[in-house]
Amino acid sequence: MAAKEVRLSVLRFDPQRDERGHYDSYSAPFRQNLTVLDALNYVKEEVDPTLSFRQACRAAICGSCAMRMNKRSGLACRTRITDELMSDVIVLDPLSHFKVIRDLVVDLEPFYERMNQVEPWVIRDNAVAVTEEGMKVDPEALMVSKEMRDCITCGACYSDCNVLDVESTFLGPQAIVSALRWAKDPRDVNRVARADLAIELGLYKCPVDQECEFACPKDIRIRREAIERLREIAVEGGHAPLPEHKRLINSVLTTGGVVCVTSKPATEMFPEYIKDFEGEPQATIVLFLGCIINRRKQSVAKAIINILQMNRVAVYLPRKAMCCGSPFMRVGQRSSIKPFVENNFRIFNDYAAKGVTDVLTSCSGCNSTFRHDFPVLAKEFGIPMDFKVYDVGEYMVDKIELNTRDLNETKIKGMYHYPCHIRASGLAEKIYIDLMHRIPGVELAKVPRSGYCCGGGGGVRAAFPSLSDKLALRRIEIAQESGVDTLITNCPFCVMSFERVLEQKEKAGERIDFRIVDFYEMFSEAYGKSTICDI
Numbered sequence: 001m002a003a004k005e006v007r008l009s010v011l012r013f014d015p016q017r018d019e020r021g022h023y024d025s026y027s028a029p030f031r032q033n034l035t036v037l038d039a040l041n042y043v044k045e046e047v048d049p050t051l052s053f054r055q056a057c058r059a060a061i062c063g064s065c066a067m068r069m070n071k072r073s074g075l076a077c078r079t080r081i082t083d084e085l086m087s088d089v090i091v092l093d094p095l096s097h098f099k100v101i102r103d104l105v106v107d108l109e110p111f112y113e114r115m116n117q118v119e120p121w122v123i124r125d126n127a128v129a130v131t132e133e134g135m136k137v138d139p140e141a142l143m144v145s146k147e148m149r150d151c152i153t154c155g156a157c158y159s160d161c162n163v164l165d166v167e168s169t170f171l172g173p174q175a176i177v178s179a180l181r182w183a184k185d186p187r188d189v190n191r192v193a194r195a196d197l198a199i200e201l202g203l204y205k206c207p208v209d210q211e212c213e214f215a216c217p218k219d220i221r222i223r224r225e226a227i228e229r230l231r232e233i234a235v236e237g238g239h240a241p242l243p244e245h246k247r248l249i250n251s252v253l254t255t256g257g258v259v260c261v262t263s264k265p266a267t268e269m270f271p272e273y274i275k276d277f278e279g280e281p282q283a284t285i286v287l288f289l290g291c292i293i294n295r296r297k298q299s300v301a302k303a304i305i306n307i308l309q310m311n312r313v314a315v316y317l318p319r320k321a322m323c324c325g326s327p328f329m330r331v332g333q334r335s336s337i338k339p340f341v342e343n344n345f346r347i348f349n350d351y352a353a354k355g356v357t358d359v360l361t362s363c364s365g366c367n368s369t370f371r372h373d374f375p376v377l378a379k380e381f382g383i384p385m386d387f388k389v390y391d392v393g394e395y396m397v398d399k400i401e402l403n404t405r406d407l408n409e410t411k412i413k414g415m416y417h418y419p420c421h422i423r424a425s426g427l428a429e430k431i432y433i434d435l436m437h438r439i440p441g442v443e444l445a446k447v448p449r450s451g452y453c454c455g456g457g458g459g460v461r462a463a464f465p466s467l468s469d470k471l472a473l474r475r476i477e478i479a480q481e482s483g484v485d486t487l488i489t490n491c492p493f494c495v496m497s498f499e500r501v502l503e504q505k506e507k508a509g510e511r512i513d514f515r516i517v518d519f520y521e522m523f524s525e526a527y528g529k530s531t532i533c534d535i
């Protein structure tokens with residue numbers, strides 16, 4: 001049997017000689033626990049000594065071997081070559097957003113400049129004399145910034161940052177991690193001023209898509225524990241959230257939802273209990289629609305209910321549910337969320353007391369909030385959590401026997417857009433892709449790299465609409481480059497971001513043959529009939 005080999009395709013570029021880069025192919029013998037860096041070292045020592053890349057510790061400590069592997073950034077010394085990676089050629093590129101010095105070596109200077117902009121050192125009160133006693137720090141007090149201090153300044157997060165793809169002045173995730181680290185240092189007196197400085201440098205330009213966090217080799221929870229925490233400090237200081245966010249927050253506080261009521265909400269279109277099929281249900285659930293679907297995308301609500309009916313799932317649609325609270329958490333206004341947690345928990349716990357313990361969400365943002373923020377908040381507020389949260393798609397795959405018998409042929413060739421909040425909930429892209437493949441006739445193009453952002457989250461569409469539009473347009477262009485004219489997604493926020501840019505193009509007289517399709521509407525239509533009626 002032939003010895004196993006690892007195949008590499010490495011970007012080669014020498015700015016002294018080449019106008020543009022090209023890929024060279026190499027192979028290296030496989031052995032157990034081989035890393036990408038080991039394979040590169042084999043190539044350098046045995047095949048091509050001209051190949052350039054950085055390394056030092058080989059132990060995920062120094063951060064110097066960061067590069068993009070199959071279009072995702074990470075440490076080459078920490079990336080083991082698995083059977084899955086070996087099944088295809090491993091493509092290696094230098095980190096994005098940097099000038100290439102040679103091959104996989106980049107000039108990290110802009111990254112260090114960003115870090116320096118947030119003043120990464122202790123700022124003390126100079127009026128107070130320096131004494132040995134005064135400079136002592138309680139080790140426990142330092143533990144609050146431990147996670148941020150784990151950063152090895154490798155640049156992987158900066159390379160994969162979605163915003164930096166379209167706006168090079170953005171401070172980037174590592175600078176935010178660094179700012180929070182020093183803001184949390186008990187010796188530092190500049191806590192709030194640090195958050196204010198971060199606002200100036202773009203703290204609120206991040207749509208919290210978490211791409212940086214997936215790249216981070218030190219598992220730093222950049223989104224919730226750095227970006228959103230620094231936003232909380234900014235709110236404490238009184239300079240945040242931004243005026244556009246205050247309008248959203250005000251809408252939630254006064255109307256119970258992030259968008260105002262302009263048409264009959266879905267919760268008033270359907271009865272509280274829906275069972276429009278013969279026989280016993282295979283499951284009974286509570287459906288939380290979320291503000292956007294309830295108030296703006298009632299057709300999606302109808303589609304979801306139809307899917308559940310076609311699968312003999314009885315539905316409770318709570319009348320008095322309010323916003324999931326995501327807008328508060330995303331912009332740092334955590335202090336306002338308690339009534340929303342209390343209200344929604346009371347409703348869900350009441351259903352649970354009657355034996356209906358499964359709560360399904362149809363919006364990716366609600367799901368991520370209920371799954372990640374609510375358990376923490378419930379503990380903090382001393383509220384029990386007697387129910388389980390699922391996304392509708394997840395429930396269709398994991399909890400019920402899916403009716404594929406009645407799915408009709410649907411001729412559609414598109415690309416799935418994987419919403420960042422679905423990914424943040426730990427739900428695999430494969431769940432939704434496999435579900436779509438159950439519909440005869442659906443053809444899906446592969447996304448070059450999942451994790452591209454629609455630009456709509458984290459309050460960005462409200463405060464920085466042109467940035468949000470740039471990201472949405474880029475995502476559409478990525479689909480077009482793959483030869484498809486349809487994006488299919490299961491997040492109403494993503495749908496609205498994409499629709500917004502398409503409308504703008506149309507208004508400007510630009511013809512763009514592109515469609516945004518809601519995942520649930522497509523699935524419901526594939527059943528060919530709707531069993532439910534509005535009331």
Ligand code: SF4
Nearest residue numbers: 161173206209210212
């Ligand atoms: S969440 Fe996305 S946009 Fe925000 S810093 Fe991380 S990668 Fe950049």
Ligand code: SF4
Nearest residue numbers: 151152154155157216
């Ligand atoms: S936050 Fe993580 S990915 Fe970013 S520089 Fe630090 S260690 Fe690297």
Ligand code: FES
Nearest residue numbers: 058060063065077
């Ligand atoms: S060589 Fe030091 S982190 Fe990889």
